[in-house]
Amino acid sequence: MTESYVIETQDLTKRYRKFEAVRNLNLRVGAGRITGFLGRNGAGKSSTIKMLLGISRPSSGSGTLLGRSIDVAAQCCESRRHVAYVAEDKQAYGYMTVAQMIAFTRSFYPDWNVDMERRLLKQFDLPIHRKVRVLSKGMRTKLALLLALARRSRLLILDEPSEGLDPVSIEELLQALVRAAGEGTTVFFSSHQIAEVERVADHVCIIDRGRLVADTSLDQIRRDYRRITFGFSTDPPRVDFTGEGIGSVRADGRQVTVMATRNADAIIERGHRFGAASIDTNPVSLRELFLDLVKEESRDALV
């Protein structure tokens, strides 16, 4: 089965003067999935999203959103009709009340999901007569989410939706994302909250210093990724731990730890052949993988 992608970029690059925020990014986001977009602060997440939506222009490279070029204004407008976006700052018109803001937005979309609007209004407990200007950060995020979800868009893009939310609100946010996905919307959201991505996402893309460092499904991480620690009773022999399925290798005294991305069995086998006295295998959490990749990158940069 050929997979269809709602987002595809080729060597997408964004330069701000001499600083490269996004470097030759080749990002692909599959349809019908929840994809988490992870990275540290300033890794290039927002810059990427803004280019995808036509809010800022790529310095070089290209990309498509729902099959339409992100660099041609007319095509970009067309794709934007099917894409709902919750921006980092969750802006709305401050002088309107919550009810007015909803009615105003509703008027643009003939396919507006009134049922979803009512359910979320109730679930989020939004004060409909209060001015948007005086809403708390959490309330503003929930309003932005309601406006985005009730549009029945094909693709929902959220930039750090959980930032500044309390645990209960994060739970409600995740439930809303899952609900949108259940109604057939593809979800792409950036975050540096690893735990929430690990829970709801099907797929994860990790960006570091403007470059894509991981693009994998969470099932694959859980099934194939293993941290294998070999203990040697003599000084560790110079085992050649390079090759297929080996992400990183760290030596610490008589212990060698290998991060395997697949072929864990074969790697364990190799450790045996080199006389390892103990072998410990553990699954790799998304947090560990993230730290490993991001640290790896910083080490490369120092070389």
Next chain:
Amino acid sequence: MVFTLNPSSGQPLYLQLMQQIRHAIETGVLQSGDILPGVRTLSQQLVVSPNTVVKAYSELEHEGLLELRHGSGAYISSRSAKKTRSDRFRRAQERVRGLVDKLRHDGLSEEEIQRLVEAELFYPASANRRS
């Protein structure tokens, strides 16, 4: 039914869900004719991607344990009774319980026992060679 999925356990979530449903059928907690919630409802309840539930349900349907009816949820199949081998399962459970008790008596911690079992299950070749 209450299901508990652990996102960092080193096993895909859909497999965890399948195992818990299968286990509930084998122990008789779920029986032929019982209904599991629909994909959307369960995914919202568990706060996991709907694809996780879709995958678990369709694999269990393939195994003949579930019958999916559009719009009305997932039924425990009448054929599931034959598939459950509940007596065999219960006997095996007793043996495992006995073994675990014995190992505990020998002074092994729960974590050590778990590691031993996992090593046998996932890496039988290397585990054997170690001894």
